[in-house]
Amino acid sequence: MPQNSAPVAREASSDPAAIPQGGRLVVPDVLRGFAIVAMLIAHAAPFIPNVPSAVHFLNSNFSAVASPLFALVMGMSAELVWRRGGKIGTTLLHQCLRGLFLVVLGVWMATWGSWVAVVLAYLGVLIIVGAPLLLARTPVVIGITILLFAISEPLLELARTWTWVYTAPAPVRDLMVWTFLGPQYRVVNLLPMFLIGAVLVRHGFRRDRLLWVLAVAAPLAFIARGLLEYFDIVRAQSGDYVDTLRDFGLVFVVYVCVVLAATVQRAGAKRFWGAVFTPLIACGQVALSLYLLHVGLIAAWNTSHGRPTENLWLGWAVIVPVMILVGWLWWRFVGTGPVEWVMGWLTGRPRKRTEQGVAVESIGLSTD
DSSP: OOTTSOOOOOOOOOSGGGOOSSSOOHHHHHHHHHHHHHHHHHHHGGGOOSOOHHHHHHHHHHHHHHHHHHHHHHHHHHHHHHHTOOOHHHHHHHHHHHHHHHHHHHHHHTTSOOSSOOOHHHHHHHHHHHHHHTTSOHHHHHHHHHHHHHHHHHHHHHHTTOGGGGGSOHHHHHHHIIIIIOSSOOHHHHHHHHHHHHHHHHHOSSSSHHHHHHHHHHHHHHHHHHHHHHTTSOOOOTTSHHHHHHHHHHHHHHHHHHHHHHTOOSHHHHHHHHHHHHHHHHHHHTHHHHHHHHHHHHHHHHHHHOSOSSOOHHHHHIIIIIHHHHHHHHHHHTOSOHHHHHHHHHTTOOOOBOTTSOBSEETTEEOO
């Protein structure tokens, strides 16, 4: 492979799900929007502590799907960045700068005093580590993905014995936490999803054998985890095989549903799903700005009032439907999110707008 050019671009998908408005792919945009809405719902849950167990169950699954789904979409976006061509070194530098921006932003936001486990630093390390791996051919990427999944649980068990980490200097300790020891997220677990996202872009978003296999396997994976815990065969710990089984199940249920909806052929169904997709696409386009805004609002409440002990539906409404409305209004009338604009400026890739005012990049990763 030449050293001064990007890898040969794979053929762009010609399936209906890849036909965008304003030059954008529909499926990644919708998935990103679903991920940020899932985060809003999960982070708003403490405002309504006294709800039926079924609602707690839904909230926990929204919380579980958000970060691996973001990783999947980031892998899709990183793959699409490579497709645009350009020098390998320059592209890697831009990806590294985006990752560092997310790390700095995540570290800063973690000091705000919210009850949110801020994921941005983990995603920043993920893009820095994951983007270079996409230079490999698809069989190699698949092999790395399988290997990472296979060694994830024993590797995490080993990492938890590294007592030296807790006395190491802050940069080393933080990097180890983000990569191996995070209580909610770990790059080791997110990286396979990132790589799978890239492979799905290479494959194309279409109704084929792979999609139908995922349609069967995804709910079975989710149900299997529930049965294993229900019969007390095994207790899932964050990051182990059983926990990852649920993540795969949830992510691919969402993926299959979005691809099926995006590839409908009937005009009436297209109009319906277009209306459903619009707020998700809007929120996905300004996902990073929405993330910062809602965490800031939660931090302001938490530092002055603490977690509610009674249901505070107004607080929940501000974090979920109001944030979705804010995202749609900004997307509709302004376009580029303010944090996305700052990232584009810092990384030397000024944000553009499409005919509909849709930003060309989201959470620092191009999807055009």
